[in-house]
Amino acid sequence: MRKRKQQPVLLLHRKSANRPEVKAAVKAVRRRGVDLLVRIPWNKRDKRKQVKALLREGYSRIIAGGGDGTLNAVADAVVNYRKTGQSVSMGILPLGTANDFAHGLALPCDDLEACLYLAATGKPRPLDIGAVNGRHFINVASGGFGAEVTATTPQDIKRHLGGLAYTLNGLVKLWDMKPYAGALLLPDQPAIPYSMLLMAVGNSRLAGGGFEVAPAADPADGLLDLMLLTEGALTDPTRALAEIQTPLNPDNTLVMYRQAKAFTLESEQLLHINLDGEPITGHRFSFEVFDSALDVVY
Template sequence: MMRLILHGLRADEPLIRDAVRRLRSEGHAVEVRVTWEDGDAHRLALEAVQAGAETVVAGGGDGTINEVCNALLETDRANDVVFGVLPLGTANDFATAAGIPTDDPYAALRIVVERPPTRIDVGRVNDRHFVNVVSGGYGAEVTTATDPSLKRVLGGFAYFLTGLTNMDASGPRHLRLQGPGLEWEGDLLAFAVCNGRLAGGGFHVGPHAILNDGLLDLMILPDLPFSEWPHILHEFRTGETGEPPEEVIYRQLPELTIEAPDSLQINLDGGPIFGTRFEFSVAPQQLQMTLPEGSPLVKTP
């Protein structure tokens, strides 16, 4: 049995209802539960596991994916429940990077019912897990500052527009970062700790990230003159080279500690959290996820 945890704002959309009807007509047992407020996706995912669901699908954006991921990892069935994604958010950063269709609910759900699951890594920061990206500095501020009404009208481009209009308002932060083979302290404009590749509405912050390599990808954007920002933002936005901009520091590592002299806001799969010390680690192959054939986020033997 599949249990679809569906974001309440999207529950009445004809394409989604049609996709569920088509799956049921094909003989698939699909149950739907709809969220109403923050925390519902987490609670409904726990209920799905307790009810014996073999597959739990997060129908929403990156925040919904994160809630369902954390719920599954709280249960004793995290190793055998299949985790699927129906991307219905503003940016759909994780799904876009993974190659999951973002404009065809039926095609996305066909992946869930047809593809064998792949074991993926899960990142952890302090007591929270993440599937996609944790960002700090400029990227986190852009995601938090973007007006929800603007996101509804412009979609993922709203993040980029907010970034352009707030470039000169984001000052550098002094941080210390430590990990295997890494000792770095200084002023930075932004950082990202990546399990996936995209954040903030399509910015290519982790171009080499793989979901099943046992590593997190770290990107540090040091403090740079304001005149260089448009060039950097263009490279992050387009990802046209397939490589991080030459101005950034890029590492792959299994664990990392970030320390700030005062409270720092970071953005975890779309939601802000605050602190002065963040301990990152990766839990290899913790979840079974259905992904498209040839997904660029998966390393094949």
């Protein structure tokens, strides 16, 4: 087994590279004696290519500096590389809009210097990673109405209107909202039919800017948490809101909440799922969790 390089590498999202606070954090950490290497990929494809190249070159600590997409790219590469028996770990410099996964780990997201120094020098701890149809996700996989709005909002409108584009597209689709019919398949249990508006599968608990979509989720418990909002919420939104805030209540009828190591969701309609910010579609989604598959500093 080759000897790993101990020099930490910050893989920095291109749009974040010129932010003054990011530059200041890098300089401050270097002044504190950390021999930090910085790499700035050109685009999404180059990002994944560079992570794989750094791992092949023997670097043992890759710090994901960016949002969900950067976290996913680094986590996916590190998990796959660890299968070769190599000791590699991941740090986090939260530079996204919401930084839900970092907040879920209680990282000091408002202090970039503290985050970067911890990511470069801290001791990693094992965390789980989720997968759906063989594709990894580190935080949350969400599906249904919200994911469809995100996936179907035209790119040119996104560029011109930003977040408002999702709101406008969502309002248009709201008038024609139809539930997704399907079944939840849990190991050794009869199929559970559902008619749902949206769902979230959490390895961690936060998504969408701090919302607890899977409040009991723990990325170190060897389980995935499924939260499914049924179509009854359309006729009783007040009760639905209350149940979303208490999803573990056994008396809930509009919110379905389950914890499992593996399960399958089947949908009669084409279902959009947002996988750490990456959209996928299909009719059958097999979810599983890989225990302690990723070493993360937090």
